[in-house]
Amino acid sequence: MSSTGQLIKDGLSDRRATQVERVLNSVPHVLWSATPDGQLDFVSDQWASHFGGDTNLMLGGGWQERVHCDDVEQVTRAWTAAIAAGELFQAEYRLHMPDGKYRWISVAAKPEHRADGSVLRWFGSCTDINDRVLAERELRESELLYRSVLEASADCIKIVSLDGRLELMNEPGQRTMDVDDFQRLIGKPWVAFWPDEMRDTVKSAMRAARGGKTARFDGYCPTAKGTPKWWDVVVSPILGEDGEVLKLLSISRDITTERQRCSELLWASEHDSLTQLPNRRAFQNRLQAATIRAMGSDSRVGLLLVDLDHFKHVNDTLGHPAGDTLLKTFAKRLRATVRNEDFVARIGGDEFAIIIENLEDANDLLAIGDAVISRLSLPVRIQQRALSGGASIGGAIFPVHAQTANDLFKLADTALYCLKAEGRGGTTLFESRMREEAQRSASQLSLARLAVTERTVIPHYQAKARLSDGSTCGLEALMRWEHSTRGLQLPETIETAFGDYDLASRIGELVQSRIACDVRSWIRRGVKFGRVSINASPAEFLRDDYAERLLSKLREYEVPPFLIEVEVTEHALMERGTSYVVRALNQLKAAGMRIALDDFGTGCSSLSHLRDFPVDVLKIDKSFVQRMVENSEIAAIVAAVVNLSKSLCIETVAEGVETKLQAEILRGFGCDLAQGYLFGRPIESDAIAAMLGARNAA
DSSP states (O other): OOHHHHHHHTTOOHHHHHHHHHHHHHSSSEEEEEOTTSOEEEEOTHHHHHHOSOGGGGTBTGGGGGBOHHHHHHHHHHHHHHHHHTOOEEEEEEEEOTTSOEEEEEEEEEEEEOTTSOEEEEEEEEEEOHHHHHHHHHHHHHHHHHHHHHHHOSSEEEEEOTTSBEEEEOHHHHHHTTOSOGGGTTTSBGGGGSOHHHHHHHHHHHHHHHTTOOEEEEEEOOOTTOOOOEEEEEEEEEEOTTSOEEEEEEEEEEOHHHHHHHHHHHHHHHBOTTTOSBOHHHHHHHHHHHHHHHHHHTOOEEEEEEEETTOHHHHHHHOHHHHHHHHHHHHHHHHHHSOTTSEEEEOSSSEEEEEEESOOOHHHHHHHHHHHHHHHTSEEEETTEEEEOOEEEEEEEETTTOSSHHHHHHHHHHHHHHHHHTTOOEEEEOOTHHHHHHHHHHHHHHHHHHHHHHTOEEEEEEEEEETTTOOEEEEEEEEEEEETTTEEEOGGGGGGGGGSHHHHHHHHHHHHHHHHHHHHHHHHHTOOOOEEEEEOOGGGGGGSOHHHHHHHHHHHTTOOGGGEEEEEEHHHHHSTTHHHHHHHHHHHHHTTOEEEEEEETSSSOOHHHHHHSOOOEEEEOHHHHTTTTTOHHHHHHHHHHHHHHHHTTOEEEEOOOOSHHHHHHHHHHTOOEEOSTTTOOOBOGGGHHHHHHHHHHO
């Protein structure tokens, strides 16, 4: 049935129906009408122009054919309910278009009632809302996306008004900031949540953002519950369509862990992990800063370099754990000895440094050094052994001795170097003469290392003669070394090396090997050489295995120990590690060797040395022998030494005998043996057999 026909059926004339239809079709919206039971009987022509298709196909229940399958049930149920109740009908659904796509439409229908309340007819409209629905959906999706981003972010995201008041904070941000109820914070000034020292920075960032710029800063701000935290904060403007700044956006990232990690890494990079003291890098920075401050305040900076005496032999004898324990103990003692404002650092294996700012004078620096020595000398118990610590300290003062931090360190090091070369122990400050001495010592150490590396260390042998008949009864091995251009060199050219634990030991081992090899050769050839004396420097005993190493060397070369005599100086008996010397000498004596005390009378001689050490031979230094002819007091001393030795059953050897008169005087005193140029100069091992043969024949 046509639309017009239906209207006529309802009692309108053809003319009237035509007019109504014309009016309805002229309305820009799609209009429709339906029978009381919901069957469409009129759809205006705008349907075709808006949604396409044949309008007549929409009549009756045909309209349902174009409803999206997901919406049909819902729309039909709502239409049926409206018909049954005779109430307003409204629905939104997707309509199938001739091109195969769907568009959203809004449908509304209002019933016209009879006098008895029954529905006479339904009059409705249909509006294209596709753009609005899509826009709303896009907006919802956009809002959902933004909210998802806000809630997914671990950062604290805030929107702040232009006057600096909080308007929004994301949920993760509230948790990070320990905020339980953000609603109570809305409208509060953002800057009020920051500590006083950060507020100027926050205000500056907001000013920049209000000006259209992005600002960034790091700062400390505790949470609402007082948890300390550090933040990386970005403040940026939120712009409107016209580019006007509407609000401020703040994104704060919790960097507390990263900052702590950086602090730990920084601490580790500037501190020694063993002693917990600042390391060399931190020391250099502090020394530079201290000298700059001193220049500005016209004050003085004192520097002390502390070197632990013979620390290496602790590692070698007791192991590195014992050495570590010793270092940690010394570090604590150093820190406890100086003032809180003084700077103590570990700058090397067994080297420490102390920086004293605002120093009054040199005496104060020496006093600090002496206090350190006193504190470090207290025994340290390690592995059930009490170790006595010792140290050598060199110092210098800025700007008295040096004009820069680098020079201050060099001069303090020079003072330390000279002190160690002269025998170690105590505190000394830089003097101008030390520069040349340090250069000389450095040169000698360099030459010694070269000799050890190239194995050019060789022994020469000097004969010992019996004063009673002039016969040769033994040899003393004297160290020599060969320089590539200067030729054969005496020990004096590298004497500093004999105070160095490592170099002295390496040189000693090379000499021992050559001597053992020579002795084995003489034995096999039947050369009668008596005993061979080997000189041992004090530093060689510090490993506490001197006897074991020497005996092992002799066994390697099949040399009987009774053919060897070990010479030690009185200095070795007074050095640290005396117990090592005693143990070694007793062990060597028990193996059949003889022990000789060399240079007797040149140092702090003590008769207790003859009592406490297993001495078989006493060697009278050449300085006494060569002056006794002209000096009666010296002659009396020599005679007394000889008599003392006889009473103790100790053999005496006079060194440096060069004239027959000296030999005759010594013979008259009862001296047993002599050596010197009168009886022969030191010669190489290859010439020993011929020399001994000639002397014995004579």
